[in-house]
Amino acid sequence: MTTPPDPFAPPPQPPVPTRPPERAAGAGLGTAALVLGVLALVTGLTIVGGVLFGVPAVLLGLRARAAAHGGAAGTGIAGAVLGVLGLLTAAGVYLYIQDDLAEYEGCRKESVSLAQDQVCEDALRRSISGR
Numbered sequence: 001m002t003t004p005p006d007p008f009a010p011p012p013q014p015p016v017p018t019r020p021p022e023r024a025a026g027a028g029l030g031t032a033a034l035v036l037g038v039l040a041l042v043t044g045l046t047i048v049g050g051v052l053f054g055v056p057a058v059l060l061g062l063r064a065r066a067a068a069h070g071g072a073a074g075t076g077i078a079g080a081v082l083g084v085l086g087l088l089t090a091a092g093v094y095l096y097i098q099d100d101l102a103e104y105e106g107c108r109k110e111s112v113s114l115a116q117d118q119v120c121e122d123a124l125r126r127s128i129s130g131r
Contacts (some may be wrong), residue, residue, distance in 0.1 A: 026076070039086075
């Protein structure tokens with residue numbers, strides 16, 4: 001059996017609106033740096049990808065670190081470190097195939113037809129995959 005509501009009880013209070021938590025300064029920059037750093041590391045083997053994503057990752061990571069207060073700097077630092085690793089990977093790959101690329105460029109300068117261009121590309125692929 002239920003009891004009837006008390007007619008003299010005060011009305012229920014409406015819920016108190018809450019403010020969303022404030023984001024730490026530099027959190028968005030840190031997240032962007034982290035994403036770009038991961039992309040730089042993954043695409044570092046393509047040389048262009050490592051540079052294309054690595055440089056912005058380092059710059060955004062350093063900006064996020066400067067703007068952050070306290071523990072919010074972690075993602076910015078991680079993004080900058082991954083960006084540097086992506087750049088180092090791209091530089092290592094470039095140094096590894098630098099001689100092969102020089103031979104390819106010389107071959108392409110001497111070629112006068114598409115068939116000769118294809119021969120140059122095939123020679124580059126063989127020299128890189130033969131290592």
